[in-house]
Amino acid sequence: MMQDTRIRADVLVCGGTACSASGSQEVMKRLREEIAKKGLSEEINVVKTGCHGFCENGPLVIVYPEGTFYVRVKPEDVPEIVEEHLYKGRVVERLLYHEPTTGKSIPTYKEIDFYKKQKRVVLSKCGAINPEKIEEYIALGGYEALGKVLTTMTPEQVIEEVKKSGLRGRGGAGFPTGMKWQFAHGAKGDKKYIICNADEGDPGAFMDRSVLEGDPHAVLEGMAIGAYAIGADEAYMYVRAEYPLAIKRLEIAIDQAEKMGLLGNNIFGSGFNLKIHIKKGAGAFVCGEETALMASIEGRRGMPRPRPPFPANSGLWGKPTNINNVETWANVPQIILKGADWFRSMGTEKSTGTKVFALTGKINHTGLAEVPMGITMREIIFDIGGGIPNGKKFKAVQIGGPSGGCLPESMLDTPVDYDSLTKVGAMMGSGGLVVMDETTCMVDVAKFFLNFTQSESCGKCTPCREGTKRMLEILNRITSGQGTETDLVVLEDLAKTIKVSALCGLGQTAPNPVLSTLKYFRDEYEAHIKEKRCPAGACEKLAQYFITEDCKGCGLCARNCPVHAITGEPKKRHVIDQTMCIKCGTCMQNCPFKAITKK
Amino acid sequence: MKTVADLKALREKLQAEMQVRSDSGTKVVVGMGTCGIAAGAREVMAALLDEIAKRKLQDVHVEQTGCIGMCEKEVLVDVIRPGEDRITYGKVKPSDAAKIIGDHVVNGKIVQELVVGRIERQKK
């Protein structure tokens, strides 16, 4: 497999889910064909990589050694890239990324604003290597951390190093990872398990998927290190079945690692064994909760159970089990190789390292960004994310998914770390960031997230099953103009009760979007209730249609109104009876003079 | 794979393949404008690549660039060693490749008779 050093250029094509959906496979095929046609196959490699995070600009093609970064490449563009760049050495200017504010073209990706403020640790190999070739992972130091722990460290020393690094769980709650390992290490039992939680159920989140697709071996290596530390010889990857590409890459990775003896029996001659299984989840949000997840692996219905006992003492099939999130695992090999002090040098005192965020919603650069902890929300949204599109104003950001909270403009300078976010009523969560502009109604947003958690509620405990339903009914009333002031009191009361009485994290956090919007956007709730008005103009049922002075009195609106709410004399301005209007919008569609407005 | 030493040995072997993607090392840039190609730039590049492969040099990238306007001096080849000035060679023939790689790239000795330009190192 050793290749000739005659290779002078590598052409990297993103093979992540988003770029594949926008046609990167075709682009890659075409590249190989055109390169062969030009007789350049001997000197140029085409490499399929994982996600670069700049998804909205995909398919991405990067040409090394120059590092030229081409965006939105279509198969038709390929002959030009091959002829001009690969054959003649001329950069294809029109395919470069153009900075939206200045229109300037940016030749290489280190110079793009989106990447400048990022600190790519977990994502350092995503997009830089071919995830289906273990050799590329090894070439960059892969599996050396595992070698180091198996041959030079005791399990206690490994746990100590992870504790010292300050690493906290990236799956949501932020529990200190080293401490969790210590519990499982200390638990009595001859059989123990390791689990990787790759259920990733938050709407809009795709960090874990990208890591698995782009650098699967980092996660496997992390799990192997954890297994050694706690004394496990069997592990499960719990991946949602909607992630077929991640599953395929994991299967390939496990197979390659086993063939090389980096997983399996007697790894590095140390006597340590590890078998990693893949378990596909059916995609229920609650199955991301650790006790429900374990029930699901055991073949039972995915429902949470009360803790204690914690998984560390009684987990999978009643055995001591340690479960961590994908991103948590992916950090482990680098901590072992570069040391706890290196890790602590990034982030803040209590939130060390970096965090990967998925940027979605009303933001210019949707995609993945990895930042040092402690950076502000404003930097993520405006400096990295490029701000709000179409000249609209920022209104709020939902951080932490359906379990998190909505933060307004005034909170944008909050540092992004576990404790600061919790203090202002949001939470780190798994890293989903949904940005909203001025046209978004905050009551509607709360309704959206509650609708999600309500339908994902497993139904086992009453507060979650019944409580979220009642809350949702109230929100529906408010957004359709039927809300009363008592509704607000009951809504808040229910929210607080469910938070403290629900069985698992799903119910305990489901009220957060409602509570945080009530805290920061109470005036919007009140406008819906007292004035029957949606300030953002988003709630259809509260919209009011008016006929302006431009009306010529043609009568088309009145004739088309299904409830006869419009009256007026011919050639004179007509009026809409607001008490009869059903807000269907038919009048507006039919007016030839654009004389009907919606407020 | 039996030991950590095996892994390290394999890594060293594999690193060469990934070298193209690192931004360290010496750059050799061949002018590939229409004029350059007509003057034999592809043959020169092939000779440079062969020489690099023959010597198993790992920290050297061969890049291409378009026409820089000195067409009568084609084939143009630039050599940029880290921290040193950019040296431009003109009228390079495939037979010069061994000298450029051997003397300049490897040993830092500029091949004076071929030099047509020199750009001072950019100070950051």
Ligand SMILES: Cc1cc2nc3c(=O)[nH]c(=O)nc-3n(C[C@H](O)[C@H](O)[C@H](O)COP(=O)(O)O)c2cc1C
């Ligand atoms: C409703 C619910 C859904 C969850 N979904 C996920 C998930 O998709 N991925 C994840 O890693 N953790 C999820 N968690 C958190 C897990 O229960 C668990 O805390 C986590 O996997 C521990 O790993 P960590 O310490 O590395 O973060 C969820 C929790 C709840 C309550």
